[in-house]
Amino acid sequence: MNGSRILGTGSALPRRVVTNAELAERVDTSDEWITARTGIRQRHVAGPDETTATLATAAARAALADAGVDATSIDLIVLATATPDNTFPATATKVQDSLGCNGGIAFDVAAVCSGFLYALSVADSLLKTGMAKRALVIGAETFSRILDWEDRTTCVLFGDGAGAVVLDAPGTDNAGKDAPGILCSRLHADGAQHDLLYVDGGPSTTQTVGHVRMKGPEVFRHAVVNLAAVLREVIDEAGVSVDAIDWVVPHQANARILDATAKKLGIAPDKVVITVDRHANTSAASVPLALDVARKDGRIKAGDLVMLEAMGGGFTWGASLIRM
Numbered sequence: 001m002n003g004s005r006i007l008g009t010g011s012a013l014p015r016r017v018v019t020n021a022e023l024a025e026r027v028d029t030s031d032e033w034i035t036a037r038t039g040i041r042q043r044h045v046a047g048p049d050e051t052t053a054t055l056a057t058a059a060a061r062a063a064l065a066d067a068g069v070d071a072t073s074i075d076l077i078v079l080a081t082a083t084p085d086n087t088f089p090a091t092a093t094k095v096q097d098s099l100g101c102n103g104g105i106a107f108d109v110a111a112v113c114s115g116f117l118y119a120l121s122v123a124d125s126l127l128k129t130g131m132a133k134r135a136l137v138i139g140a141e142t143f144s145r146i147l148d149w150e151d152r153t154t155c156v157l158f159g160d161g162a163g164a165v166v167l168d169a170p171g172t173d174n175a176g177k178d179a180p181g182i183l184c185s186r187l188h189a190d191g192a193q194h195d196l197l198y199v200d201g202g203p204s205t206t207q208t209v210g211h212v213r214m215k216g217p218e219v220f221r222h223a224v225v226n227l228a229a230v231l232r233e234v235i236d237e238a239g240v241s242v243d244a245i246d247w248v249v250p251h252q253a254n255a256r257i258l259d260a261t262a263k264k265l266g267i268a269p270d271k272v273v274i275t276v277d278r279h280a281n282t283s284a285a286s287v288p289l290a291l292d293v294a295r296k297d298g299r300i301k302a303g304d305l306v307m308l309e310a311m312g313g314g315f316t317w318g319a320s321l322i323r324m
């Protein structure tokens with residue numbers, strides 16, 4: 001039996017766009033450096049009235065409209081974020097209330113940039129057990145609120161946004177590699193790598209929100225190795241060939257990571273969806289945002305075989321192969 005099916009996708013971005021040139025007025029950087037080293041040209045940054053919950057709700061509404069289903073049919077919300085509105089309750093419960101579908105299951109998942117892959121797998125598992133019938137899986141972040149805007153090695157890399165999918169429990173008729181649904185997912189974590197990418201604050205340690213700290217080049221090296229390994233694992237487990245994959249929708253951290261990972265696996269660069277130039281790294285939001293962009297512009301169509309993949313702080317990483 002296949003996994004749960006994606007019925008619709010949606011996304012939302014803050015109104016304000018910040019260009020590399022604008023950042024170069026604040027810190028010692030340049031458009032040339034950022035573009036050459038990362039592929040990023042601009043990012044969206046949340047205004048005072050925009051939060052992780054408002055962006056998540058807007059993305060969820062867009063996904064519900066795309067799927068053509070009513071919010072009241074949602075009995076599970078899994079929201080991936082590292083930048084919740086409050087320490088508690090879960091931002092998912094705020095989204096649930098805004099959508100008017102209170103009563104079902106709603107919780108957040110913290111796996112930073114891999115958060116959407118973790119959330120998708122958790123939702124898929126719950127749908128398969130019959131605990132719920134229809135889920136909203138959301139990745140939403142306001143990373144701009146935890147950036148050290150004096151630190152040029154991190155502040156130029158991230159942006160804010162949200163992406164969402166409506167996920168339906170697998171039907172009994174929904175079997176085989178050609179039927180729509182999640183074919184295979186794999187998740188990993190390695191807590192020994194904590195100090196390479198973390199936030200230096202939190203309720204139980206400093207009682208502050210803290211700022212993102214990253215040893216970029218070391219994260220880069222681990223990302224290429226871990227992503228290539230988990231992609232290979234999913235391809236082998238699903239029993240498909242690399243050539244059968246129509247689209248790869250990766251976490252958008254750095255265009256050079258996307259190139260290196262695709263090359264390592266022998267995936268043609270024109271099959272890789274890239275949005276890092278427009279959105280920068282939106283952490284848990286980046287995969288569902290890119291998926292929505294490629295569906296709405298007509299690249300990803302029903303029946304396509306799509307690989308989602310991500311790696312982030314923890315470290316955490318994972319991949320999902322989906323028949324659309």
Ligand code: UT7
Pocket residue numbers: 028029030033034037038113152153156215216217218219220223253254257281283311312313
């Ligand atoms: O989403 C979670 C996963 N995150 C990632 O995957 C991020 C992975 N890492 C990366 O994407 C890259 O390592 C970075 C984009 C963060 C950095 O690129 P890099 O090519 O690895 O540069 P670097 O850190 O080795 O720095 C090279 C030089 C240094 O100067 P010196 O020591 O050579 O004089 C840095 O100080 O570039 C300097 N530098 C900058 N210069 C201008 C670092 N940041 C900047 C900046 N503007 N913003």
